[in-house]
Amino acid sequence: MASSTNVSNLIAEQRSKSKRRKLEKLVPFILAGAASISVLTTAGILLTLMVETVMFFSEVSFREFFTSTDMQPLNRSDPSFSILPLLSATLLSTVIAMFVAVPVGLTTAVYLSEYATDKARRVLKPIVEVLAGIPTIVYGFFAFTFVTPVLREIIPMLDRTNILSPGIVMGIMIIPMVASLSEDALSSVPNSMREGAMAFGATKFEAVVRVVIPAAISGIIASFVLGISRAIGETMIVTIASGSNKNLTFDITQSMQTMTAYIVEVTSGDAGAGTTAYYSLYAVAITLFFFTLAMNMLAKWISKRFREVY
Amino acid sequence: MTELSMKKNVSIQEQPEEERESVFEAQGVNLWYGQTQALHNIHLKQREQEVTAVIGPSGCGKSTYLKTLNRMVEMNPEVRISGNISYRGRNIFSRRFPVEELRTRVGMVFQKPNPFPKSVFENVAYGPKIHGIRDKQLLEQIVEESLKGAAIWEEVKDRLHENAFGLSGGQQQRLCIARCLAVEPDVILMDEPTSALDPKSTMKVEELVRELKETYSIMIVTHNMQQAARISDRTAFFLNGEVVECDTTDRIFSNPSDDRTEDYITGRFG
Numbered sequence: 312m313a314s315s316t317n318v319s320n321l322i323a324e325q326r327s328k329s330k331r332r333k334l335e336k337l338v339p340f341i342l343a344g345a346a347s348i349s350v351l352t353t354a355g356i357l358l359t360l361m362v363e364t365v366m367f368f369s370e371v372s373f374r375e376f377f378t379s380t381d382m383q384p385l386n387r388s389d390p391s392f393s394i395l396p397l398l399s400a401t402l403l404s405t406v407i408a409m410f411v412a413v414p415v416g417l418t419t420a421v422y423l424s425e426y427a428t429d430k431a432r433r434v435l436k437p438i439v440e441v442l443a444g445i446p447t448i449v450y451g452f453f454a455f456t457f458v459t460p461v462l463r464e465i466i467p468m469l470d471r472t473n474i475l476s477p478g479i480v481m482g483i484m485i486i487p488m489v490a491s492l493s494e495d496a497l498s499s500v501p502n503s504m505r506e507g508a509m510a511f512g513a514t515k516f517e518a519v520v521r522v523v524i525p526a527a528i529s530g531i532i533a534s535f536v537l538g539i540s541r542a543i544g545e546t547m548i549v550t551i552a553s554g555s556n557k558n559l560t561f562d563i564t565q566s567m568q569t570m571t572a573y574i575v576e577v578t579s580g581d582a583g584a585g586t587t588a589y590y591s592l593y594a595v596a597i598t599l600f601f602f603t604l605a606m607n608m609l610a611k612w613i614s615k616r617f618r619e620v621y
Numbered sequence: 622m623t624e625l626s627m628k629k630n631v632s633i634q635e636q637p638e639e640e641r642e643s644v645f646e647a648q649g650v651n652l653w654y655g656q657t658q659a660l661h662n663i664h665l666k667q668r669e670q671e672v673t674a675v676i677g678p679s680g681c682g683k684s685t686y687l688k689t690l691n692r693m694v695e696m697n698p699e700v701r702i703s704g705n706i707s708y709r710g711r712n713i714f715s716r717r718f719p720v721e722e723l724r725t726r727v728g729m730v731f732q733k734p735n736p737f738p739k740s741v742f743e744n745v746a747y748g749p750k751i752h753g754i755r756d757k758q759l760l761e762q763i764v765e766e767s768l769k770g771a772a773i774w775e776e777v778k779d780r781l782h783e784n785a786f787g788l789s790g791g792q793q794q795r796l797c798i799a800r801c802l803a804v805e806p807d808v809i810l811m812d813e814p815t816s817a818l819d820p821k822s823t824m825k826v827e828e829l830v831r832e833l834k835e836t837y838s839i840m841i842v843t844h845n846m847q848q849a850a851r852i853s854d855r856t857a858f859f860l861n862g863e864v865v866e867c868d869t870t871d872r873i874f875s876n877p878s879d880d881r882t883e884d885y886i887t888g889r890f891g
């Protein structure tokens with residue numbers, strides 16, 4: 312052990328090599344660089360949006376944009392710009408989607424976490440998750456060529472493009488997200504809670520409704536909010552199936568255009584760069600951005616604020 | 622049901638003086654977890670207004686037996702049971718005896734305090750609420766009485782609407798006892814209720830058990846011999862899934878009839 316080649320000497324020798332030390336100093340910079348890519352991208356997007364939005368509001372007043380009700384961006388003689396028709400379409404489709412996704416998603420989560428046998432869970436969970444992997448264009452196609460015609464059999468007054476059908480299909484698309492996040496929240500409730508609940512003569516269902524779900528409520532609500540955020544940002548399904556009428560209405564049988572679909576239309580259409588219609592894109596986009604940002608922050612806040620520590 | 626049990630009352634009161642009415646009676650109970658047998662041919666009685674201590678080395682089936690009495694053990698789908706257990710003369714495995722009814726009569730306090738992540742008030746009101754009691758005044762009264770019954774009212778009366786997780790471990794355990802009292806059970810099963818508590822909280826729970834036995838029948842699992850000696854009237858000694866001996870606590874601790882019992886309580890094994 313006393314020889315000069317003992318292990319601690321070797322280690323000390325290696326440690327003092329300057330190459331290793333230099334690398335060690337570089338590592339944090341490399342890592343920070345990677346991390347900053349997404350931060351910079353976000354900042355860049357936000358900056359671009361803001362610059363062009365400022366351009367837009369130099370031509371159209373804030374008041375017109377947020378309080379008038381007419382949206383005719385491509386009307387050459389008398390264009391008008393109001394976000395309300397787009398907003399009403401986005402909100403309607405989101406509400407419809409959540410009407411589908413919340414009950415089905417939560418029920419699925421409760422089934423998977425509380426009732427399914429291990430075997431059933433192992434089969435079902437991947438199937439539910441496949442839904443999340445389907446490209447949205449397929450959903451859009453499904454809404455337009457299948458769901459709408461079926462709905463029209465039931466509701467004859469339904470337009471060929473309408474907000475109801477893409478809303479429902481969007482809900483279906485969001486089910487796996489709600490189901491899987493809620494299921495995580497439910498299964499992290501310790502078994503001692505269920506035992507405690509049932510030891511007083513609660514039936515299993517009573518234990519689930521009165522104890523397990525309330526104990527997991529923050530995670531469940533966070534999953535709803537993330538679902539809403541997803542619905543607000545969803546583009547392809549509404550572009551295909553809800554048409555391009557910029558109607559301020561709450562009639563779900565009509566064709567309406569969401570904020571996202573509007574962006575698609577104007578970007579792919581013939582609004583030339585520099586026109587007011589072109590700049591309006593950015594004003595709509597930034598509104599959309601703030602909505603989804605707010606939803607994501609809300610979800611974070613909810614799951615932090617109401618998290619139960621067992 | 623009441624009529625039936627009344628008749629039962631009469632007939633049992635005619636038995637010898639020392640014998641109180643039995644609440645639970647296990648006859649030849651065997652229990653398997655999958656292939657491994659955890660209980661072997663258990664014969665045991667729990668009598669009214671008595672505290673029975675269940676002692677024995679780790680893994681001998683104490684918790685399993687307790688959970689069999691309120692049928693919580695069957696939440697594990699692997700479990701198979703044979704033999705007979707009657708609660709006040711009714712077969713607990715009978716189809717005509719809903720398990721929810723049994724569990725309303727037979728409360729349980731767990732080893733680790735397991736309050737719900739709700740307020741102190743909601744924790745205690747939970748049991749009455751699931752059984753359909755809605756009246757606010759009545760609920761308030763039940764909560765107060767139960768908390769008093771569990772000797773924790775003074776400590777929590779000003780924080781009834783705070784989250785129960787904010788209480789200390791000892792307070793949480795007494796809250797769980799209060800939660801259990803709120804549905805006015807007949808029997809209380811306690812599985813090492815003080816093993817997670819400090820000596821002072823332990824003393825409080827022990828005092829409480831002594832008070833509660835005036836009204837309830839209690840079966841308590843403990844690893845603490847002094848505790849068993851202090852609070853119980855009878856003691857059942859379990860070993861490897863069998864009941865070696867069940868007798869008055871005095872007899873078990875002074876003059877047990879089985880050598881293994883003596884070895885265990887004098888600390889020679891287990």
Ligand SMILES: Nc1ncnc2c1ncn2[C@@H]1O[C@H](COP(=O)(O)OP(=O)(O)OP(=O)(O)O)[C@@H](O)[C@H]1O
Binds near residue numbers: 654657679686
């Ligand atoms: N869920 C289970 N699955 C399989 N075997 C089990 C299960 N629970 C308990 N056992 C087995 O049953 C036997 C009795 O366990 P039990 O928990 O009743 O012991 P215990 O006397 O309460 O022990 P302790 O004093 O450590 O709490 C043990 O051998 C244990 O390994």
Ligand SMILES: [Mg+2]
Binds near residue numbers: 683684685812
């Ligand atoms: Mg145990």
